Amino acid sequence: MSNRKILTPDASHPIAIGKCRSMVLVSRDMLHIARTRNALTLTEASYPPVQYIPRSDVDMSQLVRSQHTTYCPYKGDANYYSIPALGDAGMNAVWTYEAPFEAVGEITGRLAFYPDRLSVELAD
Template identity: 25%
Template sequence: MYLGGEVVADTTRPSLVWEVPYYPTYYFPLEDVRTDLLTPDGETKRSPSRGEGRLFTVKANGAQAAGAALRYEDSPIEALRDLVRFEWDAMDGWFEEDEEVFTHPRDPYHRVDVLASSRHIRVEVDGVTVAESASPRLLFETGLPVRYYLPKTHVRMDLLERTDTATHCPYKGEAEYWSVRVGDKVHTDVVWSYRLPLPESQKVAGLVSFYNEKVDIYVDGVKQERPKTQFA
């Protein structure tokens, strides 16, 4: 893990800690951290489960990340006491082996599968059919509803407006977004696509998908219930 072009921490034995249900966070053994780059902030951060943590500023090659390192030295969870946690977005880059990782660490229990299908998929927004295809790719991802990826030629691209939004997924890569305009109403960032997905998700390259949570999707003529997720 880097800041200012300098290695701040490097380990072959990180701990994965689930601070939130959706993905883990790296915790580094203290001896694998450049502690000479850490300066105590005099501030603390409390977690109901992990206890009181001390915050540190990370300084490397002129770059500075205030409060970006955290130690729970007196944690009720003994395994955390000699570990250091770094704020993901405060660092310049994270790597697993020689491959850069984006957004958050990969979850070893998380799986992504993409299957070709001949199911008939129709997408409606405010009663208007925005997409219809009998050759979708179905993406199954742990903890999320099935996502239906459709060829752009099967989508009413004239109703879509490209936005500046971009997100990163450690399993699929960088996504670009569109809003859907139906009449005078705009549904913001409900459509996305991975132009250059990561190798494990290559089958959805250039295809577009809609948030099941925000539009009406029909599968073989049956309207699907809108799922309740963190994206709803």
């Protein structure tokens, strides 16, 4: 672990976090996973924006913690959840940074969802 590179956002790789002004709805077909007006939008470099949702606004009964982890040199270690009701599409479809690096500390414990597996919709 100590050999992992830790990078700080800067002009060459900017990261910004702000309150999402819209209602965020996460679902797939008839399965509703989350609904919130308290999401944070993280924009990172040239990647699409990601909505980070408080756990209190997610139906956690539909999620199962997985053993999968990844590492981001800008954010830290990510842990994952699966959504069994979605079958293969639900495997590791949700991620969270439980102890992110200080630069992105606002997303601590919030959940994000892969938009190619679930609908992450912004509504007014």
